[in-house]
Amino acid sequence: MDFRQYFRQNWGSLLVLSLALVWIWFSRAPEGATTGGQIPAPRAGFLAPAFSLSTLDGREIALDDLRGQVVLINIWATWCPPCRAEMPAMQKVYEDYHEQGFEILAVNSTVQDTFSQLDPFVEEYGLTFPIPLDRSGDVTRLYQVISLPTSFFVGKDGVIREVVVGGPMDEALLRTRIEKLLQEGR
Amino acid sequence: MFPILQLGPLALPAAPLSMVLSVWLGLSLTEKFARKRGLNADALYNLTFIALFSGILGARLFFAAQNFSAFVQTPLSLFSREAGSLDPFGGFASALVAALVYGRRAGLKFWSTLDGLTPLFAVAAVGLAVSRLASGAAFGMETSLPWGVELWGAVRHPTQVYEIGLALAILLGLGWWSSTDFLTDARIKADSGTDSNAEKPADGQLFLLFVALTAGAQLFVEGFRGDSMLLPGGIRAGQVVAWVVMAVVLLKAGWSTDFSRMRG
Numbered sequence: 001m002d003f004r005q006y007f008r009q010n011w012g013s014l015l016v017l018s019l020a021l022v023w024i025w026f027s028r029a030p031e032g033a034t035t036g037g038q039i040p041a042p043r044a045g046f047l048a049p050a051f052s053l054s055t056l057d058g059r060e061i062a063l064d065d066l067r068g069q070v071v072l073i074n075i076w077a078t079w080c081p082p083c084r085a086e087m088p089a090m091q092k093v094y095e096d097y098h099e100q101g102f103e104i105l106a107v108n109s110t111v112q113d114t115f116s117q118l119d120p121f122v123e124e125y126g127l128t129f130p131i132p133l134d135r136s137g138d139v140t141r142l143y144q145v146i147s148l149p150t151s152f153f154v155g156k157d158g159v160i161r162e163v164v165v166g167g168p169m170d171e172a173l174l175r176t177r178i179e180k181l182l183q184e185g186r
Numbered sequence: 187m188f189p190i191l192q193l194g195p196l197a198l199p200a201a202p203l204s205m206v207l208s209v210w211l212g213l214s215l216t217e218k219f220a221r222k223r224g225l226n227a228d229a230l231y232n233l234t235f236i237a238l239f240s241g242i243l244g245a246r247l248f249f250a251a252q253n254f255s256a257f258v259q260t261p262l263s264l265f266s267r268e269a270g271s272l273d274p275f276g277g278f279a280s281a282l283v284a285a286l287v288y289g290r291r292a293g294l295k296f297w298s299t300l301d302g303l304t305p306l307f308a309v310a311a312v313g314l315a316v317s318r319l320a321s322g323a324a325f326g327m328e329t330s331l332p333w334g335v336e337l338w339g340a341v342r343h344p345t346q347v348y349e350i351g352l353a354l355a356i357l358l359g360l361g362w363w364s365s366t367d368f369l370t371d372a373r374i375k376a377d378s379g380t381d382s383n384a385e386k387p388a389d390g391q392l393f394l395l396f397v398a399l400t401a402g403a404q405l406f407v408e409g410f411r412g413d414s415m416l417l418p419g420g421i422r423a424g425q426v427v428a429w430v431v432m433a434v435v436l437l438k439a440g441w442s443t444d445f446s447r448m449r450g
Binding site for chain 1: 255266
């Protein structure tokens, strides 16, 4: 089959493919059009929205101060069974990776929890990571949390890499995500 | 966006739910379509479930193999419900191998089986688009157009809605095409010998048309997305992949000749 015959038989397909190429060229992404990295939103690929809360032990902690570290923001409540179930795994990975630059902000959604139950809870599970208290519910709303627990893996650059809605997260998942994020930029 | 459907005390994740519903609906359509085309609907059901099961199993095993040290410390994590601990490429490869092995053992013809499964694929494409709408995934670029939607801190192209519209159009178009046209009629006539002039259309036409249309739809919608993986020069990688798929199907399937033959 010569080219002319091939073209005559396939001109429709060739036209479609040519138009598609024009569209690919025309719809090239302008600079910054596809990066959510500078916009704060509770979504993978976006900057983790900034917040500052006081912790259960009375310290003030701000997310922005942790830039340069890998952060797991876990929003939880004591009455939520999957939240309770993932705490031991979180404590374990915190002990293993904290020295390497990993931090956990276990934000208690205090607005929908009972404050008096927090101390016994922390004691029962032997938790040593910071537990910021979201008394007003602002952070829960800011992160658009509609199911507890919800976890956000934040890279060293402050950009959310992954959101895990629901739980419990198992230890292997935590380890694989944390190790990957710790290796970024090394 | 509605990532969670709250039905009384029950909180259902909308994205996986829409995928499960689409597979169920797609299988029902596939069954009807397969019977109409004289295919073994039970074998298609079995093939689908074996592929799904193998895909999930393979996805977890591939993920565990890649993160061996983490799973050695907590082997029970192999049985976790965590969707994040699945490797999509491993899952796809496992599903493909399992489907090929089962198909060969059950004596299924490759292309006619893909034709038979096309309703399932087409409905699943709609389900995938709905799941993206529910979760806010595959979001659009910022826009000032009046139909832009507020999402992730900006007014954006509702790319998920574009995708649902195109996937539905493909589903309905293929449904119309396969129910009214030559595909079924010509096949039955040719098989039964009632029409000696009827030409039996080649197997795989319906599937290939679905692939070409879906690749075209992805290529179009990708142009509005705000989360594309970019190649040098701002070219979107998803569009390049979709173009290659479309080119292979359009140029290699020899469609224009088949269309003209079937129209005649």
